[in-house]
Amino acid sequence: MASIQLRGLGQLREAYVPRGPVPATAEAVRSLVEWARERKIARLQVEPEAPPDFGGEMKAIGFTVIAPTQPAHTRIVKLMPPDQLLASFHHGRRYNIRAGLRRGVIVEEDVDAAELARQSTAVERRESINLPDRRYYESLLKLLPWCRTYVARHPQTNEALAAVLVARHAGRGYSLFAGRSGRHPELMANDLAWWAALKGCAEAGCRDFDLWGVPPPGAGRDHPWHGLGFFKSEFNGEEVAYAGAWEITLSGTGARLLGIEKSARRRVRKMVHNIS
Numbered sequence: 001m002a003s004i005q006l007r008g009l010g011q012l013r014e015a016y017v018p019r020g021p022v023p024a025t026a027e028a029v030r031s032l033v034e035w036a037r038e039r040k041i042a043r044l045q046v047e048p049e050a051p052p053d054f055g056g057e058m059k060a061i062g063f064t065v066i067a068p069t070q071p072a073h074t075r076i077v078k079l080m081p082p083d084q085l086l087a088s089f090h091h092g093r094r095y096n097i098r099a100g101l102r103r104g105v106i107v108e109e110d111v112d113a114a115e116l117a118r119q120s121t122a123v124e125r126r127e128s129i130n131l132p133d134r135r136y137y138e139s140l141l142k143l144l145p146w147c148r149t150y151v152a153r154h155p156q157t158n159e160a161l162a163a164v165l166v167a168r169h170a171g172r173g174y175s176l177f178a179g180r181s182g183r184h185p186e187l188m189a190n191d192l193a194w195w196a197a198l199k200g201c202a203e204a205g206c207r208d209f210d211l212w213g214v215p216p217p218g219a220g221r222d223h224p225w226h227g228l229g230f231f232k233s234e235f236n237g238e239e240v241a242y243a244g245a246w247e248i249t250l251s252g253t254g255a256r257l258l259g260i261e262k263s264a265r266r267r268v269r270k271m272v273h274n275i276s
Contacts, residue, residue: 042254
């Protein structure tokens with residue numbers, strides 16, 4: 001089984017297969033290529049859930065490497081009863097979580113897309129990055145079989161300080177998006193939001209938790225995810241690398257036209273974002 005996203009104009013289409021159910025075998029990828037040819041799809045992009053050396057198989061089939069959509073590196077935390085889980089974290093993360101608990105930070109499990117969007121907007125301003133809007137978060141919360149927000153709040157004023165969006169599937173928790181206002185750092189609200197998410201998945205019987213995206217091994221302090229990578233490393237967990245994203249062109253003319261259309265759409269989106 002593969003989750004395939006189709007995009008295009010009329011008969012001119014491309015297909016994208018995100019990392020997920022597709023088996024990481026050469027046979028499965030060849031089946032996807034054949035499926036795409038039969039439907040006259042101009043371009044097929046695949047991100048197999050496989051280790052980096054699977055890239056040799058992709059090259060042999062005719063794929064070329066492209067910039068990934070999904071993170072190519074992550075950390076996966078083995079879940080266990082909460083006391084053992086907390087003890088498995090690095091000292092700094094344990095200290096912050098216990099400090100936040102002592103200071104009375106409140107964490108609510110909900111489906112609060114609006115608050116997640118507000119917290120994400122604060123991150124956008126600080127880091128000069130683009131994150132999805134509220135409608136996207138609402139879609140995830142509505143359509144995924146299990147998806148929740150964990151919002152950490154000030155113990156006296158109830159002001160929201162941090163939020164994490166988590167999904168669960170087949171015994172694994174996934175942190176999909178997160179944000180924090182940056183206010184009242186002494187309360188460790190961000191640590192508490194993440195702790196509530198991990199603890200909730202452990203108590204629900206999940207076997208592990210994918211922190212979803214870290215810098216590659218050996219990345220220096222100049223990497224844009226350096227701070228995020230350090231934060232996630234303190235939850236411990238195993239570093240995992242994937243084969244990345246791969247593309248095969250099945251119609252040269254169609255792929256060129258799709259590239260023009262995609263560039264134009266990207267410019268329009270950037271203009272709208274700058275105006276807003």
